[in-house]
Amino acid sequence: MHVANRDRIAGKLATLTRLPMASETETLALHLVRALNDAPDGRPMQWRMIEHLDGVTADVVEFAAARGWVQVEGSHIALTEAGRQLAKGPGRI
Numbered sequence: 001m002h003v004a005n006r007d008r009i010a011g012k013l014a015t016l017t018r019l020p021m022a023s024e025t026e027t028l029a030l031h032l033v034r035a036l037n038d039a040p041d042g043r044p045m046q047w048r049m050i051e052h053l054d055g056v057t058a059d060v061v062e063f064a065a066a067r068g069w070v071q072v073e074g075s076h077i078a079l080t081e082a083g084r085q086l087a088k089g090p091g092r093i
Contacts, residue, residue: 036048036087
């Protein structure tokens with residue numbers, strides 16, 4: 001292997017190792033956003049009862065709400081426009 005190729009590959013690996021890993025809460029919040037997007041055909045602000053969403057914890061709801069992806073009122077949750085755009089986009093934030 002040429003030295004230049006080895007150095008280029010080493011540089012890419014170093015960059016990848018510096019990228020932050022998604023926390024479990026972040027991953028679950030993204031799943032929540034995608035699930036809310038899929039349920040009402042991607043329309044924002046369709047209210048759903050939090051207790052009817054499988055595997056959703058308070059931490060996940062708080063994480064998503066703090067980022068403006070969902071709005072919470074009492075025991076109901078709705079996808080915001082920002083959440084809808086996130087759900088449509090590829091990959092992680």
